[in-house]
Amino acid sequence: MYWTREIAGWALVLFSLYLLRTGLLFVMDLETPRIVESAVVVFAGLGVLRAGIMLVRISTAARVCQLDRR
Amino acid sequence: MNSNLNEHAAARWLGLFIELGQLSVIGLFLELLLFEGTEVIWLIRLGVIAALLAGILKSQGWFVLLALQASLFLREPRRSEMYFGVMPVLFCVTVLAIIAYSYLGRSFRMRLSDWLVGQLRTAFSGIENLKRKAEQESAESHWMWFSGTRLLVWFVLVSVLMIVLRRLPLTVSMRSEWLRSSIENDLTVWPGASLLVVAILLIVVFREMAWRQMSAAQASLYMKSTFMLYHYRDLRMIVLRRLKLKRAAVGTSVDSKLLVERSIEAGARK
Numbered sequence: 011m012y013w014t015r016e017i018a019g020w021a022l023v024l025f026s027l028y029l030l031r032t033g034l035l036f037v038m039d040l041e042t043p044r045i046v047e048s049a050v051v052v053f054a055g056l057g058v059l060r061a062g063i064m065l066v067r068i069s070t071a072a073r074v075c076q077l078d079r080r
Numbered sequence: 081m082n083s084n085l086n087e088h089a090a091a092r093w094l095g096l097f098i099e100l101g102q103l104s105v106i107g108l109f110l111e112l113l114l115f116e117g118t119e120v121i122w123l124i125r126l127g128v129i130a131a132l133l134a135g136i137l138k139s140q141g142w143f144v145l146l147a148l149q150a151s152l153f154l155r156e157p158r159r160s161e162m163y164f165g166v167m168p169v170l171f172c173v174t175v176l177a178i179i180a181y182s183y184l185g186r187s188f189r190m191r192l193s194d195w196l197v198g199q200l201r202t203a204f205s206g207i208e209n210l211k212r213k214a215e216q217e218s219a220e221s222h223w224m225w226f227s228g229t230r231l232l233v234w235f236v237l238v239s240v241l242m243i244v245l246r247r248l249p250l251t252v253s254m255r256s257e258w259l260r261s262s263i264e265n266d267l268t269v270w271p272g273a274s275l276l277v278v279a280i281l282l283i284v285v286f287r288e289m290a291w292r293q294m295s296a297a298q299a300s301l302y303m304k305s306t307f308m309l310y311h312y313r314d315l316r317m318i319v320l321r322r323l324k325l326k327r328a329a330v331g332t333s334v335d336s337k338l339l340v341e342r343s344i345e346a347g348a349r350k
Contacts, residue, residue: 023284026138027277034273063284068306070292078296
């Protein structure tokens with residue numbers, strides 16, 4: 011169960027990085043820079059990154075606790 | 081005792097010397113990044129670089145960032161066309177490395193100096209120690225392998241240094257060549273998004289690797305604090321309801337007690 015959470019966390023981290031890259035590319039488009047869209051996507055990406063890191067950390071801590079009890 | 085003290089003092093001086101060397105390298109890079117191809121007189125250059133190095137010594141990375149931003153703002157040519165080459169990547173990597181270095185602070189500088197001192201010590205004294213050990217243990221093959229590896233490492237280091245020194249614009253002709261290639265390449269930050277994403281990924285991976293070194297007690301504490309953080313409102317509601325019920329129960333028992341006492345008093349009067 012913990013491994014599932016960890017994999018889900020890493021998947022969320024990767025997805026958030028994709029979102030961040032997309033947001034940055036919006037700004038770097040020199041012909042039509044989309045600042046507002048970029049801000050929205052980057053904000054969402056940061057939220058997803060935080061959630062992913064939290065999932066990974068919780069699953070790791072829970073695994074350590076379980077191993078200690080055994 | 082005296083020899084130990086001397087060794088300690090020598091290590092301290094060597095560490096200081098290496099720290100100065102680090103700052104000199106950073107100063108050289110800053111000079112290249114900020115003043116390459118400009119007509120600024122050397123006194124101002126030295127003053128600005130000294131101020132920036134003082135900022136780095138005080139771990140004020142924003143100082144360097146501001147200077148680089150100002151330099152880019154004043155010097156960046158018109159973006160006629162993007163150039164997808166090695167130079168922009170090198171520029172971005174150098175800038176990021178300098179900013180990271182300035183933010184890592186004094187502890188990192190000292191750790192790096194200690195590591196370099198250790199390497200130098202083993203490089204100069206390790207061969208004698210190993211020789212002695214090899215004579216004692218009669219294990220010639222180990223020493224050969226170790227010194228061979230060390231020689232190989234030194235060879236690679238010297239080769240890399242030679243390549244870097246050949247690339248660095250130390251002479252006038254090399255400086256003009258560097259300037260020409262910089263203008264041709266148009267120092268724009270096209271790989272910024274990819275670099276940033278890779279940097280974030282690396283930071284996350286390294287922090288998670290460090291996170292996995294925690295003890296069971298730390299893990300338990302983290303689980304409890306996270307549980308409290310995310311269930312704080314629910315727990316608060318439950319505890320408040322229980323307190324209210326308890327107070328209400330205490331209140332009714334006090335009321336019933338008073339009623340009994342009053343009825344006893346009334347009976348006594350009759």
